[in-house]
Amino acid sequence: MSSYVTPAWCITGSDYLEGAPSLPSIAALLADAVAELREDGEFPGRAKVTFGVGDGRWLDIRVEGLSPACDPDRVETMAALRTLFELSSHANLVDISARRPALFLPRILAVDEAGLPYAGVLGAAMGDVHPVAVPEAGPSGGRRLRGK
Structure with missing residues (x-):
């Protein structure tokens, strides 16, 4: 694996993670953010959110209670x-x-009482564009550097 970075x-x-982020660390970051928003009354109180980390690049986020x-x-x-999409x-x-x-790719699904999805978001990201030095080895190898 190459250790140099390309722009x-x-x-x-x-506020993205620096270092070599993992899906479990990203899930923990998002869970903390949801808890903080809920505490401030800025996230639906009835919505229970769970995070799942599986194989590959998928971060599964499940919304229950609605x-x-x-x-x-x-x-x-x-x-x-x-x-949840904005946070991810x-x-x-x-x-x-x-x-x-x-x-990673977030798969955010709202499920009903029977566990059947009735609404969802699948995709990568939305937000500002920044110059970033990206590890040549890809997302799982090397270090991500904060953009300017």
Whole structure:
């Protein structure tokens, strides 16, 4: 594996993790952020969020406690999904040239009482574009450096 870095323009948050981030560390960061937002009344109180880390680049985020029956207009559901997508975008690193894959892909699903998905967001990131030095080895090797 090469240890040098190449410049890239990437979508990422100003607070993304430095070092060699892992999906478990990103999930922990997001869980803390959700808890803080909930404490401040800025995240739907009925929404229970769980994070799952599987094989590959998928970060599974599941929202329970809401449903089409209790949220027919999807106001709380969409607020939860948008918030989780924005939070995950801040922890992601997505090269806008598409020469490198995203650090991870969030799969955010709202499920009803039976565990069936009724709303969701799948994708990589949205946010500001920053110049970033990206490890040549890819997202799992090397160190990510903060953009200027």
